[in-house]
Amino acid sequence: MNWVRHPQSTRPMKKGRPLTSGNCATRAELESEIAKRIALGWNTNRIKYRFGINWRTAKNIITDLEKKGATN
Numbered sequence: 127m128n129w130v131r132h133p134q135s136t137r138p139m140k141k142g143r144p145l146t147s148g149n150c151a152t153r154a155e156l157e158s159e160i161a162k163r164i165a166l167g168w169n170t171n172r173i174k175y176r177f178g179i180n181w182r183t184a185k186n187i188i189t190d191l192e193k194k195g196a197t198n
Contacts, residue, residue: 127142146183
């Protein structure tokens with residue numbers, strides 16, 4: 127007997143969960159608030175506690191902002 131695996135889904139789907147906005151209304155607002163805090167000299171740990179996000183999330187936003195040239 128030949129077993130054929132049933133396809134998992136044929137519908138288009140989004141991959142993964144949506145990006146977090148912390149305790150801000152939108153992700154864009156979170157990024158702009160983090161950029162302000164970086165300009166004030168806040169470190170990643172202080173930012174993560176202020177906005178209720180993971181350390182890695184805060185660090186990723188900071189590095190993305192540095193790539194864009196939005197900080198300093």
